[in-house]
Amino acid sequence: MGLLGGIDLKEKQKINELELKINREKQKLDKKLTRQKILLGTFLVDALENDSVDGLKEYTTNNLLDFLTRQVDKELMADLVRELSDKQN
Template sequence: MSLLGGSDLKEQQKINELELKINREKQKLDKKLTRQKILLGAFLVDALENDSVDGLREYTADNLLDFLSRQGDKDLMADFVKGVGGSVSPSENHNNVNE
């Protein structure tokens, strides 16, 4: 073993351990944010289904598809928009035959 660079190996190992710790913390944060989004979505769906917030159904029906940017997401949510009383134009409703 070389006398030079011995401490470099230990420092590199410490850097690797810190990077692993950072990645674990990032994963925890991502999971927390995802869980918050799921809970918020469930709350809003409940409010929509029970029509408990005046104007929320109409607002959702009128604006949800415009909010979404990907066609696959629009296709996914088209039936939901119809369910809350909205209409879906043929250009927005490209239901994927392969699904």
């Protein structure tokens, strides 16, 4: 390969380094988005538990299960929806 092969190797190493950097940045962004979702969920759970937003419990019980697409998620949230519904009455 000679001299040209060495240049290709350096370029490949640079590409690998850049790909690693991109992956690290993607992981940071994913963690940030996950944390935002957790904090938003915590905020909404607090609002539901304290009944601090008029109509939020009713809206949640009427729409949450339809919003969810996976059966396993619907099963996971069914008890919560029932509990919220019972607290409304």
